[in-house]
Amino acid sequence: MIVAAPPESVAPSSMAVRDLGNEALAGLFARPGRTVLTCLGTVVGLAALVATLGLSRTAGNQIVGRFDALAATEIQVKTKLPPGTPNPPDAIPWDAPTRLQRLHGVAAAGNLSTVNVGDQLVTTSPVRDPQGRTAFKLTVLAASPGLFDAARTTLRTGRTFDEGHSQRADRVAVLGPSAAQRLGITTVDSLPALRIGDQLYLVIGILDSAARQADLLGAVIIPEGTAQQEFRLASPELVEIETDIGATTLIANQVRDALRPDDPNTLRVAFPPEPKRVREQVRSDLDVLFLMLGGVSLLVGAIGIANVTLVSVIERTGEIGVRRALGASRRHIAQQFLVESGAMGFVGGILGASLGILVIVAVSAHNTWTPVLDPYVPLLAPLVGGLTGLVSGTYPALRAASLEPVDALRAT
Amino acid sequence: MELLGVSRRYGSNSGQVDALVDVDLQVSDGDWLAIVGPSGSGKSTLLNIVGCLDVQTSGIYLFRGIDVATLSDRERAGLRSREIGFVFQSFHLLEYRTVVENVMLSDVYRRAPLGPRRRARAAAVLEQVGLAHRADFRPGKLSGGERQRVAIARALLGSPELLLCDEPTGNLDSATTQTILDLIAELNADGVTVVMITHEPDVAARAGRRVHITDGRLHEEFR
Numbered sequence: 001m002i003v004a005a006p007p008e009s010v011a012p013s014s015m016a017v018r019d020l021g022n023e024a025l026a027g028l029f030a031r032p033g034r035t036v037l038t039c040l041g042t043v044v045g046l047a048a049l050v051a052t053l054g055l056s057r058t059a060g061n062q063i064v065g066r067f068d069a070l071a072a073t074e075i076q077v078k079t080k081l082p083p084g085t086p087n088p089p090d091a092i093p094w095d096a097p098t099r100l101q102r103l104h105g106v107a108a109a110g111n112l113s114t115v116n117v118g119d120q121l122v123t124t125s126p127v128r129d130p131q132g133r134t135a136f137k138l139t140v141l142a143a144s145p146g147l148f149d150a151a152r153t154t155l156r157t158g159r160t161f162d163e164g165h166s167q168r169a170d171r172v173a174v175l176g177p178s179a180a181q182r183l184g185i186t187t188v189d190s191l192p193a194l195r196i197g198d199q200l201y202l203v204i205g206i207l208d209s210a211a212r213q214a215d216l217l218g219a220v221i222i223p224e225g226t227a228q229q230e231f232r233l234a235s236p237e238l239v240e241i242e243t244d245i246g247a248t249t250l251i252a253n254q255v256r257d258a259l260r261p262d263d264p265n266t267l268r269v270a271f272p273p274e275p276k277r278v279r280e281q282v283r284s285d286l287d288v289l290f291l292m293l294g295g296v297s298l299l300v301g302a303i304g305i306a307n308v309t310l311v312s313v314i315e316r317t318g319e320i321g322v323r324r325a326l327g328a329s330r331r332h333i334a335q336q337f338l339v340e341s342g343a344m345g346f347v348g349g350i351l352g353a354s355l356g357i358l359v360i361v362a363v364s365a366h367n368t369w370t371p372v373l374d375p376y377v378p379l380l381a382p383l384v385g386g387l388t389g390l391v392s393g394t395y396p397a398l399r400a401a402s403l404e405p406v407d408a409l410r411a412t
Numbered sequence: 413m414e415l416l417g418v419s420r421r422y423g424s425n426s427g428q429v430d431a432l433v434d435v436d437l438q439v440s441d442g443d444w445l446a447i448v449g450p451s452g453s454g455k456s457t458l459l460n461i462v463g464c465l466d467v468q469t470s471g472i473y474l475f476r477g478i479d480v481a482t483l484s485d486r487e488r489a490g491l492r493s494r495e496i497g498f499v500f501q502s503f504h505l506l507e508y509r510t511v512v513e514n515v516m517l518s519d520v521y522r523r524a525p526l527g528p529r530r531r532a533r534a535a536a537v538l539e540q541v542g543l544a545h546r547a548d549f550r551p552g553k554l555s556g557g558e559r560q561r562v563a564i565a566r567a568l569l570g571s572p573e574l575l576l577c578d579e580p581t582g583n584l585d586s587a588t589t590q591t592i593l594d595l596i597a598e599l600n601a602d603g604v605t606v607v608m609i610t611h612e613p614d615v616a617a618r619a620g621r622r623v624h625i626t627d628g629r630l631h632e633e634f635r
Contacts, residue, residue: 012486013493030508322504327493327521329486
């Protein structure tokens with residue numbers, strides 16, 4: 001009579017962790033070239049992720065590196081009337097520049113208005129020349145003396161007008177460079193004059209450039225007082241203000257009360273958004289793009305690992321059979337392939353993090369920035385890579401484990 | 413070990429194949445049993461069931477008193493790692509490992525000591541099969557007979573009670589066949605139970621006991 005022993009007496013086979021590691025490593029080093037190529041996808045993906053995170057931190061830590069001083073110090077004050085409608089009298093006071101100069105933080109301020117000259121043309125010659133055009137339709141602008149500073153203009157020749165010209169309503173004009181070119185005036189030494197309609201104006205200066213208010217370049221600019229008298233300018237159209245660096249927000253809050261204490265709400269203060277915020281916007285858009293790129297390469301890398309591991313399982317069917325015969329359980333086979341794919345992802349993560357850090361350092365060196373990186377980013381990269389490898393290796397590992405040892409041994 | 417009415421049926425509802433039909437077999441410790449039969453007769457299936465690689469569809473297989481069919485995959489794997497050594501016709505050595513590493517492979521699944529001690533044991537077994545001088549070669553550089561001796565060394569590393577040989581000389585010339593059979597005979601004399609599949613009568617003649625298998629049915633051959 002045969003009596004079966006209770007099955008509890010049979011110990012399952014087991015494998016030491018070190019053995020598991022050795023076997024997996026040996027499997028990887030059996031085809032080193034293929035292993036390296038398989039890692040490449042995760043390397044690229046994680047390098048992109050690490051570099052993106054690092055560069056965004058690095059750039060964020062620059063103390064407004066390339067500060068756009070021009071845009072960061074400009075404020076314009078206008079009325080809330082729709083553009084094109086002439087301002088009613090006293091909509092903006094004539095002494096706006098003087099009032100604004102009293103505010104701490106205002107570097108320069110000046111009024112600017114478009115003068116309605118009707119159909120009158122601008123010419124330098126009273127003679128009508130049938131051969132060529134001598135009279136032009138040019139923009140005529142009225143400016144307070146401070147505007148030339150507030151708009152950061154530079155002179156090519158001559159001078160700009162001053163408070164005296166404006167008070168006396170002198171008929172003088174400053175030309176923008178392209179206006180001067182059209183009128184054929186290159187120098188003020190010969191005291192050239194031009195006519196607006198029938199009125200003669202002495203040209204006292206020609207501008208070279210204007211950093212703000214590009215309209216100035218093609219215009220005939222006359223003193224504000226002159227425009228009031230000759231063309232019945234009722235009120236300045238806008239006030240151009242240059243502030244000290246960093247003072248725009250403060251000045252923007254004060255400027256309406258300073259100009260129209262009676263009704264500050266009729267004024268509109270326009271100032272460019274702070275450049276820091278602009279750059280943050282741009283940067284975060286780029287970040288999303290690169291993070292997506294990194295994610296996609298990581299996905300491609302994961303598919304690569306899954307593919308190669310699957311091929312490897314099929315190629316090594318005989319080996320799987322032998323290992324089963326030697327005492328490996330299904331679990332041991334699955335563990336080995338998981339460790340192999342996980343190790344590929346892990347190594348890919350280490351290489352990717354290193355590559356990403358190199359990119360950060362190189363870009364920082366090129367821009368003379370201080371490279372900044374959260375320490376957890378390069379530390380996490382191998383873990384993310386390993387996890388990617390494990391996930392991609394799951395299906396091949398299960399395939400390997402599900403092989404019947406008998407079939408596996410017959411395969412080769 | 414003991415097989416009682418063991419049958420193995422392959423395939424699903426359609427196209428079933430009976431590889432083994434109602435096999436009764438007893439193997440005692442120290443036996444050298446040859447299973448002889450033409451290809452497709454079911455002898456490999458029988459060997460796989462004896463080696464706990466496959467499980468019968470009906471009947472009882474007792475290995476040292478244990479009903480193998482009731483064991484889990486891991487427990488059967490444990491039995492294989494400790495009690496059974498396999499030798500295959502196509503050797504099944506890992507090409508990317510050295511000879512001594514191939515031998516050491518069978519220690520991986522039984523938590524045998526690692527490092528120099530394992531290597532020393534593997535070297536000792538290689539010495540036993542006369543291949544100590546080939547320890548650091550890759551299997552690809554060895555002759556067929558040498559490879560089979562490596563495979564036998566691998567099977568012997570855990571000092572198994574049972575050595576299962578699936579056409580161990582099928583890929584070897586007759587001179588090499590004799591040296592392999594001599595080696596097996598030596599091991600059998602040392603007390604290892606040997607179950608060997610072959611279709612060559614003169615190989616089977618070396619065994620102490622022969623059974624014939626045709627169409628899945630077993631016939632004992634009495635001298």
